Amino acid sequence: MELIAIPAFEDNYIWMLQHDGRAVVVDPGDAAPVIHILRSRSLVLDSILVTHHHADHVGGVPELLDLYHPHVHGPALENLAFAHQPYFGGETLSVLGQATQVMSVPGHTAGHLAYMLTPQDQTPILFCGDTLFSGGCGRLFEGTPAQMMDSLDQLAALDGRTRVCCAHEYTLGNLRFALAVEPGNTQLQSHYQHCQQQRQQGLSTLPSSIALERQINPFLRTRVPEVIHAAHLHQPHVTQPADVLGVLREWKNRFK
Numbered sequence: 001m002e003l004i005a006i007p008a009f010e011d012n013y014i015w016m017l018q019h020d021g022r023a024v025v026v027d028p029g030d031a032a033p034v035i036h037i038l039r040s041r042s043l044v045l046d047s048i049l050v051t052h053h054h055a056d057h058v059g060g061v062p063e064l065l066d067l068y069h070p071h072v073h074g075p076a077l078e079n080l081a082f083a084h085q086p087y088f089g090g091e092t093l094s095v096l097g098q099a100t101q102v103m104s105v106p107g108h109t110a111g112h113l114a115y116m117l118t119p120q121d122q123t124p125i126l127f128c129g130d131t132l133f134s135g136g137c138g139r140l141f142e143g144t145p146a147q148m149m150d151s152l153d154q155l156a157a158l159d160g161r162t163r164v165c166c167a168h169e170y171t172l173g174n175l176r177f178a179l180a181v182e183p184g185n186t187q188l189q190s191h192y193q194h195c196q197q198q199r200q201q202g203l204s205t206l207p208s209s210i211a212l213e214r215q216i217n218p219f220l221r222t223r224v225p226e227v228i229h230a231a232h233l234h235q236p237h238v239t240q241p242a243d244v245l246g247v248l249r250e251w252k253n254r255f256k
Contacts, residue, residue, distance in 0.1 A: 001018070001019040001119040001122065002018050002019070003015065003016075003017055003125060003163070004018065005204055006025075006037055008028075008030045008056075009029065011168050011169040011170065012027075012029055012057075012167060013165070013166070013167055013168065013169065013204070013206065014027060014034060015027070015165045016034070016037060017096060017125075018043055019097075021043060021044060023038060023043040023045050023046060024045075024046055024096055025048055025064075026049045026115070026127045026129075026167075027051055027057035027058070027127075027129060028048060028058075028060040029056040029057050029060055030060045031064050034064060035063075035064075035067065044068070045064060045067075045068035046071065047070045047071040048071070048072045048073070049074070050073065050074035050080065051112055051113050051114060051129025052075060052108065052109040052111065052112045053078040053109060054109070054130070058081075065082060065083075071085065073085045073087060073093055073102075074086065074087070074113070075109075075111035076111065077110055078110065087102045087113060090104065095115070095117055098118075098119055098120075100116065100117040101115070101116040101117070102114075102115060103115070103116060103155075104151075105155065106148075107137070107138065107140055107145075107149075108131055108138030108140065108141060108143065108148070109130075109141060109143070110143060112129060112130070112131055112138075112151070114126060114127060114128045114131060114155065123161040123163055124159050124161060124162040125163045125165060126155065126210070127165050128164060128165065128166060128167075129167050130166075130167055130168065131155070132155050133166045133170045133171070133174055134164065134166055134171040134206060134208040134217070135171055135177070135216055135217050136173075136174030136218075136219060136252065137219040139249070139253065140246075140249055144246075146242040148245060148249070152220055152245075156210065160211030161210070161211065164208040164213060165206065166207075169204065171199075171205035171206070172192075172199060175191065175192040175216070176192075177251075177252050178216060178217065180255065181230045182221070182224075182230065187215045187216060188216040191212065191216050218230075219248060219249075222241040222242075222244040222248070227244065228244055230248075231243075234247050234251050
């Protein structure tokens with residue numbers, strides 16, 4: 001099973017899995033680059049996975065439905081303008097014959113989902129939409145810090161080898177913020193340099209891994225003393241991980 005990152009818009013990734021002439025795409029905000037890959041590789045679009053309702057994640061779904069009639073899977077708790085199989089989280093569906101776990105990860109949006117699968121003889125794959133980014137997390141448009149904390153705790157508990165397929169190339173900006181939070185984190189420093197080199201060569205910084213994110217992502221490190229201390233500089237006396245996350249997220253919203 002081959003994993004493909006399809007660039008879209010300025011910084012989106014539409015993720016594709018393909019196997020034996022069939023493909024599944026995740027969050028196709030734009031149909032055109034998906035159609036190009038399908039045609040160039042002579043693939044049949046079997047299904048679409050939707051993590052949440054934002055336009056840059058669903059805008060291409062109607063055109064792909066008209067052309068290929070794939071199965072569409074998406075959140076039950078969000079309003080999608082097309083027919084789909086709804087999921088609340090906790091279910092298992094089949095993606096190209098592979099059992100895929102549906103996870104409820106609200107915070108960025110109210111009904112946000114993530115999809116987790118382990119292809120045979122490969123490391124696990126997580127499609128996390130805008131909940132988890134490399135070095136960061138999504139803005140809290142519809143959820144609370146506590147909801148996002150619970151969602152990120154779920155993801156952080158996954159197998160460390162899990163490939164993290166985020167929906168945006170936000171890594172360098174996120175890591176600059178992470179360095180402001182934890183300037184002494186040597187693994188973070190090293191990874192930032194690596195990602196700078198990747199981007200200078202026009203290469204993606206993704207997928208990341210759960211093990212790496214545990215080491216570099218401040219939003220997964222809200223119980224680490226250095227991260228708590230950094231949050232205290234902006235709001236003294238916060239102690240609970242969700243409160244630390246809320247302070248970090250507000251700080252990141254203003255960070256330049």
